[in-house]
Amino acid sequence: MSAPVLVINSGSSSIKYQLVDGETLEASTSGLIERIGQAESILTHRHAGEKHQATAHLADHAAGLEAMVAAFEEHGTPLSEAGLIAVAHRVVHGGERFVQPVVVDDEVEQAIEELSALAPLHNPANLEGVRVARKLFPKLPQVAVFDTAFHATMPERAHLYAVPSAWREEHGVRRYGFHGTSHAYVSRKAAELLGRSPKEVNVIVAHLGNGASVSAVERGRSIDTSMGLTPLEGLVMGTRSGDIDPAIVFHMHRQTGASFADLDAALNKESGMLALTGQIDMRAVEAAAASGDRSAQIALEIYCYRIRKYIGSYIAALGGADAIAFTAGVGENSAEVRAGALGSLVALGVHLDEAANAAGGPVISTPQSPITVMVIPTNEEGEIASQTAALLRS
Ligand SMILES: Nc1ncnc2c1ncn2[C@@H]1O[C@H](COP(=O)(O)OP(=O)(O)O)[C@@H](O)[C@H]1O
Ligand SMILES: CC(=O)OP(=O)(O)O
Numbered sequence: 001m002s003a004p005v006l007v008i009n010s011g012s013s014s015i016k017y018q019l020v021d022g023e024t025l026e027a028s029t030s031g032l033i034e035r036i037g038q039a040e041s042i043l044t045h046r047h048a049g050e051k052h053q054a055t056a057h058l059a060d061h062a063a064g065l066e067a068m069v070a071a072f073e074e075h076g077t078p079l080s081e082a083g084l085i086a087v088a089h090r091v092v093h094g095g096e097r098f099v100q101p102v103v104v105d106d107e108v109e110q111a112i113e114e115l116s117a118l119a120p121l122h123n124p125a126n127l128e129g130v131r132v133a134r135k136l137f138p139k140l141p142q143v144a145v146f147d148t149a150f151h152a153t154m155p156e157r158a159h160l161y162a163v164p165s166a167w168r169e170e171h172g173v174r175r176y177g178f179h180g181t182s183h184a185y186v187s188r189k190a191a192e193l194l195g196r197s198p199k200e201v202n203v204i205v206a207h208l209g210n211g212a213s214v215s216a217v218e219r220g221r222s223i224d225t226s227m228g229l230t231p232l233e234g235l236v237m238g239t240r241s242g243d244i245d246p247a248i249v250f251h252m253h254r255q256t257g258a259s260f261a262d263l264d265a266a267l268n269k270e271s272g273m274l275a276l277t278g279q280i281d282m283r284a285v286e287a288a289a290a291s292g293d294r295s296a297q298i299a300l301e302i303y304c305y306r307i308r309k310y311i312g313s314y315i316a317a318l319g320g321a322d323a324i325a326f327t328a329g330v331g332e333n334s335a336e337v338r339a340g341a342l343g344s345l346v347a348l349g350v351h352l353d354e355a356a357n358a359a360g361g362p363v364i365s366t367p368q369s370p371i372t373v374m375v376i377p378t379n380e381e382g383e384i385a386s387q388t389a390a391l392l393r394s
């Protein structure tokens with residue numbers, strides 16, 4: 001590896017990590033630590049085509065990152081001998097200030113902490129990863145790469161909300177958008193698949209994971225995206241409601257006396273597919289729907305209908321699209337969701353090839369389709385490593 005970067009994606013109860021070459025984007029080692037803070041945590045470490053799994057009690061992110069360091073020592077090359085040029089961190093909210101990757105110092109750490117109010121599910125965990133890694137690897141540059149950065153190009157018509165000016169000017173209320181490294185990487189790959197430069201094409205990216213968002217990418221620049229001030233707006237997600245009438249919050253507060261903290265938790269953690277079906281995982285929802293469960297069938301319809309409305313509106317926003325690309329856990333794996341999301345878009349130039357869709361792509365539209373539909377595996381860690389290597393070169 002010529003520019004090895006350790007990429008860390010700290011979630012609320014998990015840590016994903018990869019050792020990636022910032023030049024070739026090749027990952028030699030990757031891992032996932034799940035159920036941090038619970039009685040038994042699971043560490044899955046992949047190196048040289050082999051999978052090593054272990055369980056342990058990992059009380060917090062510090063313990064999780066120490067277990068990661070130990071796994072590198074046990075399997076393959078210890079991190080201290082890997083020739084790392086940096087540790088790179090996914091940070092979800094960068095606010096208005098961070099529109100490029102930055103090397104983290106005390107002041108940047110403080111700024112990320114202040115942004116936690118805008119991404120309470122994500123930034124605190126990201127920050128924890130940064131803090132522990134700064135202690136573990138004090139000599140290496142720690143770089144933060146922000147989910148929001150790619151969307152900094154959105155025009156005012158897309159990022160301004162029609163709310164009182166003090167909210168906008170004094171409290172940073174605007175659309176920021178998230179999953180930016182994924183939207184950036186996948187929209188570039190879509191242009192590559194079309195055999196064109198990113199600057200020549202308009203692409204709609206549907207990133208459908210646990211969190212989910214759609215973006216409209218005009219000639220390589222994000223011009224709109226479905227997530228807003230926080231990662232709650234837009235699509236129906238695993239546990240998040242996506243778009244609702246904001247008055248529902250006031251109504252429920254008045255009706256039940258629930259606090260704003262309770263309502264925040266209800267919309268972020270107890271809504272979405274979980275609220276509609278009792279399940280978070282799309283595989284379980286699809287299995288229930290296939291076995292005749294009516295609420296799962298309706299939930300799938302709602303999930304797909306919301307995506308379809310966003311895609312239709314982004315075709316309008318872009319004045320026509322060259323490609324639609326599906327990515328992330330659901331987008332890459334569920335032919336049923338892709339078909340459901342595209343149904344009735346024939347009138348807008350989307351002709352799905354059902355056999356190609358069932359086979360998983362990469363191209364899943366017919367050769368005559370005016371808009372090419374694709375399935376493109378995302379690579380957030382590779383994109384983060386590549387942006388980090390570019391920052392350190394400059
Ligand atoms: N074969 C599959 N069919 C349908 N959905 C799947 C499949 N594999 C994974 N998923 C969905 O992908 C989700 C995770 O996506 P991912 O992009 O890894 O999310 P995150 O990064 O937010 O954790 C799971 O919750 C599951 O719903
Ligand atoms: C921003 C966001 O929703 O991220 P994730 O999908 O990882 O939850």
Ligand SMILES: [Mg+2]
Nearest residue numbers: 209210211328
């Ligand atoms: Mg994700």
